Amino acid sequence: MAGPDQSPAFGSLALIAVVIGASAAAFAYTAGWLSPQRLTPGKLVAAFAPPTGVALGYRRNHAKGICFTGVFEANGAGSELSQAPVFARGQYPVLGRFNLGTADPNAPDATVRVRGLGIRISTPDGQEWRSAMINPPVFPVSTPEAFYELLRASGSKDPNALETFATAHPEFAAFRDWDKNAPWTGSYAEERFNSLNSFRSQWQN
Ligand code: HEM
Numbered sequence: 001m002a003g004p005d006q007s008p009a010f011g012s013l014a015l016i017a018v019v020i021g022a023s024a025a026a027f028a029y030t031a032g033w034l035s036p037q038r039l040t041p042g043k044l045v046a047a048f049a050p051p052t053g054v055a056l057g058y059r060r061n062h063a064k065g066i067c068f069t070g071v072f073e074a075n076g077a078g079s080e081l082s083q084a085p086v087f088a089r090g091q092y093p094v095l096g097r098f099n100l101g102t103a104d105p106n107a108p109d110a111t112v113r114v115r116g117l118g119i120r121i122s123t124p125d126g127q128e129w130r131s132a133m134i135n136p137p138v139f140p141v142s143t144p145e146a147f148y149e150l151l152r153a154s155g156s157k158d159p160n161a162l163e164t165f166a167t168a169h170p171e172f173a174a175f176r177d178w179d180k181n182a183p184w185t186g187s188y189a190e191e192r193f194n195s196l197n198s199f200r201s202q203w204q205n
Pocket residue numbers: 044045048058059060061062065097098099116117118132133134139143144147194195196
């Protein structure tokens with residue numbers, strides 16, 4: 001039986017065991033080991049693979065792109081809305097990358113519907129303003145899980161996979177409409193790039 005002078009040591013050991021156990025459980029949960037059906041970052045990233053297999057050394061999505069440098073010319077009007085230095089009238093250096101929304105770095109330019117623009121604007125006080133935008137006006141789906149399903153349906157050999165997905169995800173219709181009807185431009189410079197903010201609806205279950 002533990003004497004009164006042994007209790008603190010036992011308590012410390014128990015606390016260490018609890019901390020280690022909780023940490024291990026948190027790692028196991030994050031890795032998806034406790035719930036194999038749950039979507040994990042690893043599963044989502046693995047789903048980005050062209051038919052020829054993962055293109056090592058490239059981004060998993062928007063794999064094909066071209067970098068540029070430029071200047072952001074702020075006309076000062078944004079200062080009415082925000083004190084951010086980047087909106088003060090002036091010129092700020094930009095580092096950017098035009099890209100194609102595909103996991104295939106060798107995809108021909110004219111075959112990829114979604115085009116992207118990533119930029120980093122630097123201000124004299126050392127701030128960096130980063131943005132990733134794409135040309136569709138809406139994102140195809142509203143949850144990461146649905147995006148994963150869409151990737152799987154797009155890469156499926158089942159010819160009905162995309163229709164089955166569309167039926168299960170009515171929100172996909174707006175993107176499909178853009179995909180079908182929006183004009184294809186001949187240059188990145190002719191695109192409108194959208195930031196696509198997301199909101200949680202108060203009516204959402
Ligand atoms: C479920 C949602 C999304 C997923 C899973 C996803 C996934 C990815 C991945 C894996 C990359 C490659 C990152 C890297 O290796 O550096 C990427 C790049 C990019 N994404 Fe997304 N993305 C999502 C939503 C969006 C949205 C909503 C936008 C814009 C409105 C966007 C715009 C971009 C752009 C522009 C790039 C290329 C950035 C660069 O040139 O470095 N993505 N995305």
